[in-house]
Amino acid sequence: xxxxxxxxxxxxxxxxxxxxxxxxxxxxxxxxxxxxxxxxxxxxxxxxxxxxxxxxxxxxxxxxxxxxxxxxxxxxxxxxxxxxxxxxxxxxxxxxxxxxxxxxxxxxxxxxxxxxxxxxxxxxxxxxxxxxxxxxxxxxxxxxxxxxxxxxxxxxxxxxxxxxxxxxxxxxxxxxxxxxxxxxxxxxxxxxxxxxxxxxxxxxxxxxxxxxxxxxxxxxxxxxxxxxxxxxxxxxxxxxxxxxxxxxxxxxxxxxxxxxxxxxxxxxxxxxxxxxxxxxxxxxxxxxxxxxxxxxxxxxxxxxxxxxxxxxxxxxxxxxxxxxxxxxxxxxxxxxxxxxxxxxxxxxxxxxxxxxxxxxxx
Amino acid sequence: xxxxxxxxxxxxxxxxxxxxxxxxxxxxxxxxxxxxxxxxxxxxxxxxxxxxxxxxxxxxxxxxxxxxxxxxxxxxxxxxxxxxxxxxxxxxxxxxxxxxxxxxxxxxxxxxxxxxxxxxxxxxxxxxxxxxxxxxxxxxxxxxxxxxxxxxxxxxxxxxxxxxxxxxxxxxxxxxxxxxxxxxxxxxxxxxxxxxxxxxxxxxxxxxxxxxxxxxxxxxxxxxxxxxxxxxxxxxxxxxxxxxxxxxxxxxxxxxxxxxxxxxxxxxxxxxxxxxxxxxxxxxxxxxxxxxxxxxxxxxxxxxxxxxxxxxxxxxxxxxxxxxxxxxxxxxxxxxxxxxxxxxxxxxxxxxxxxxxxxxxxxxxxx
Numbered sequence: 001x002x003x004x005x006x007x008x009x010x011x012x013x014x015x016x017x018x019x020x021x022x023x024x025x026x027x028x029x030x031x032x033x034x035x036x037x038x039x040x041x042x043x044x045x046x047x048x049x050x051x052x053x054x055x056x057x058x059x060x061x062x063x064x065x066x067x068x069x070x071x072x073x074x075x076x077x078x079x080x081x082x083x084x085x086x087x088x089x090x091x092x093x094x095x096x097x098x099x100x101x102x103x104x105x106x107x108x109x110x111x112x113x114x115x116x117x118x119x120x121x122x123x124x125x126x127x128x129x130x131x132x133x134x135x136x137x138x139x140x141x142x143x144x145x146x147x148x149x150x151x152x153x154x155x156x157x158x159x160x161x162x163x164x165x166x167x168x169x170x171x172x173x174x175x176x177x178x179x180x181x182x183x184x185x186x187x188x189x190x191x192x193x194x195x196x197x198x199x200x201x202x203x204x205x206x207x208x209x210x211x212x213x214x215x216x217x218x219x220x221x222x223x224x225x226x227x228x229x230x231x232x233x234x235x236x237x238x239x240x241x242x243x244x245x246x247x248x249x250x251x252x253x254x255x256x257x258x259x260x261x262x263x264x265x266x267x268x269x270x271x272x273x274x275x276x277x278x279x280x281x282x283x284x285x286x287x288x289x290x291x292x293x294x295x296x297x298x299x300x301x302x303x304x305x306x307x308x309x310x311x312x313x314x315x316x317x318x319x320x321x322x323x324x325x326x327x328x329x330x331x332x333x334x335x336x337x338x339x340x341x342x343x344x345x346x347x348x349x350x351x352x353x354x355x356x357x358x359x360x361x362x
Numbered sequence: 363x364x365x366x367x368x369x370x371x372x373x374x375x376x377x378x379x380x381x382x383x384x385x386x387x388x389x390x391x392x393x394x395x396x397x398x399x400x401x402x403x404x405x406x407x408x409x410x411x412x413x414x415x416x417x418x419x420x421x422x423x424x425x426x427x428x429x430x431x432x433x434x435x436x437x438x439x440x441x442x443x444x445x446x447x448x449x450x451x452x453x454x455x456x457x458x459x460x461x462x463x464x465x466x467x468x469x470x471x472x473x474x475x476x477x478x479x480x481x482x483x484x485x486x487x488x489x490x491x492x493x494x495x496x497x498x499x500x501x502x503x504x505x506x507x508x509x510x511x512x513x514x515x516x517x518x519x520x521x522x523x524x525x526x527x528x529x530x531x532x533x534x535x536x537x538x539x540x541x542x543x544x545x546x547x548x549x550x551x552x553x554x555x556x557x558x559x560x561x562x563x564x565x566x567x568x569x570x571x572x573x574x575x576x577x578x579x580x581x582x583x584x585x586x587x588x589x590x591x592x593x594x595x596x597x598x599x600x601x602x603x604x605x606x607x608x609x610x611x612x613x614x615x616x617x618x619x620x621x622x623x624x625x626x627x628x629x630x631x632x633x634x635x636x637x638x639x640x641x642x643x644x645x646x647x648x649x650x651x652x653x654x655x656x657x658x659x660x661x662x663x664x665x666x667x668x669x670x671x672x673x674x675x676x677x678x679x680x681x682x683x684x685x686x687x688x689x690x691x692x693x694x695x696x697x698x699x700x701x702x703x704x705x706x707x708x709x710x711x712x713x714x715x716x717x718x719x720x721x722x723x724x725x726x727x728x729x
Contacts, residue, residue, distance in 0.1 A: 039497075174679070199669070218671065222673050281674065282675075
């Protein structure tokens with residue numbers, strides 16, 4: 001199984017640069033999700049890896065082999081698309097078997113491969129059924145089985161869950177999770193859905209406007225985004241952001257914010273005169289009692305979100321902060337509440353939107 | 363005062379009865395969400411309200427006045443349709459001004475109204491563009507602007523956020539709520555998405571089987587639903603449902619499910635169901651606890667089948683004796699169970715019993 005490397009990759013269309021000078025390595029035996037909003041260049045990048053598009057500049061390597069000019073069919077790549085590629089009028093078994101007939105395999109090897117993917121994807125009950133009898137999720141499983149059974153060197157998934165019914169989505173995610181765990185293959189998975197990426201990926205490459213903003217493990221990306229964009233895009237809702245002027249404080253630098261009872265010191269700045277504080281809604285603490293870092297806020301609105309948690313909007317001076325709290329506390333919150341933003345959970349961003357190495361202290 | 367009142371509304375197409383004896387009162391100045399599964403008749407209801415179609419039976423009152431026979435033009439309501447339905451050959455500006463052009467509003471006032479609403483929805487830089495030059499989210503904003511540009515006191519929004527990606531929806535929640543408050547108008551909004559209903563509604567009307575099965579203040583409905591559809595679907599993820607059977611033991615009524623047996627209190631108003639009656643038992647995801655202190659809880663062993671990471675929370679999909687079960691934990695609590703097996707704990711009082719035939723609440727687990 002090769003590692004996939006893109007080096008200085010660029011793709012231009014008339015009037016638009018879809019992929020901007022991207023260099024990235026997709027590790028072997030890992031699932032890397034290309035995550036970003038529509039139009040960020042993730043699908044173009046996947047198509048270049050598959051050989052369905054040529055880059056304007058830069059190269060694609062599988063391990064040390066430069067394959068930039070190799071035709072798609074010679075790349076040993078398997079692809080799964082948004083809509084399942086299956087034959088409607090034949091059985092699930094035959095659907096999986098057909099692509100294998102083109103490979104030089106012994107009958108027992110072929111049967112063994114089919115059995116293996118049927119097992120992993122939980123298709124036992126559907127083996128003899130025709131595709132037209134299956135729900136959208138199971139059809140997609142068959143499309144995945146067809147791709148995987150060929151044992152390609154690299155598997156590319158292009159939003160395979162997007163068009164599956166809500167109830168079947170969980171089953172499909174479960175099957176994908178099991179599949180990737182057992183295959184230990186180089187898998188590149190394109191999605192716009194952060195939950196899918198956070199659930200399935202070993203690594204997420206977060207994309208924005210043709211560039212990779214950050215490549216990291218899901219939790220690291222979520223908790224410590226390198227860019228304002230990662231703070232905003234991940235999470236529902238994303239981070240709270242508050243812009244502040246850097247001021248002189250006790251012979252050093254600091255900031256005054258309605259989020260804190262006292263001005264805070266800043267160390268590690270590199271000449272910036274403004275910065276942005278980022279904090280996730282679930283990392284803010286609310287309480288009915290004061291503490292030395294808490295400030296009183298006025299509840300503007302609250303409503304129930306996923307799992308009975310509450311999202312509470314609280315006015316603090318001229319700022320509004322969104323806070324997510326558990327069902328028990330959320331139900332009891334009234335007009336006024338103490339709000340604490342733990343310094344450990346604050347990420348600082350510079351005027352260019354990139355994370356600063358600076359820290360806040362009392 | 364009620365801005366909208368529907369009395370005994372029925373609507374059928376051929377032999378298919380879509381709405382049957384539907385009653386609904388919408389208080390003026392509220393954000394009311396009509397919530398129901400896809401294809402439950404929400405859009406038909408909207409077509410009756412906007413005057414695009416007439417009911418087969420029943421009365422529609424707007425602002426306390428009879429409106430059943432009025433045409434769309436005579437109802438003086440704003441309308442945001444489900445699909446953007448923008449005119450492709452008009453600019454965003456002309457799409458927005460269209461409802462005002464129709465009623466021959468003075469030109470100078472049209473300009474001012476379009477400018478004001480465009481600024482409010484942050485689309486003033488898009489006014490000269492045509493729909494094919496706009497993204498999905500921008501089109502939705504233009505459609506919304508067109509729906510509310512006509513200054514009135516009742517607006518109907520037919521599932522306007524469906525298909526938008528969730529980051530856009532997040533922003534639209536705030537925009538819609540602010541808009542309703544600044545207009546101080548009545549918003550009637552339909553959706554099949556529970557998170558939209560929860561984020562937007564002051565009050566909710568649950569549409570199921572062609573009728574409004576339950577209506578009221580959102581939080582009250584969430585806390586104490588009277589109908590199984592409300593409890594099962596108004597919330598995300600959907601609630602856990604099990605089949606149950608009633609039996610007596612030592613002068614106490616009990617219910618047996620595939621997971622556990624629990625003592626139950628039946629509502630005094632209901633006819634006491636017979637021994638052996640089948641019921642539906644529903645438990646909200648947040649009432650399923652993992653590896654809890656078992657004291658006072660009903661417990662059983664479950665297999666973890668998938669952890670779905672939302673960032674701040676984790677949806678935990680479980681299986682107990684092949685019955686699916688779902689719960690949500692905050693991320694900080696999720697790290698501790700790396701094993702595939704967990705103990706599930708439920709407080710008996712969080713299990714609610716519903717009549718299988720009527721869908722009405724008939725009892726609750728007893729502590």
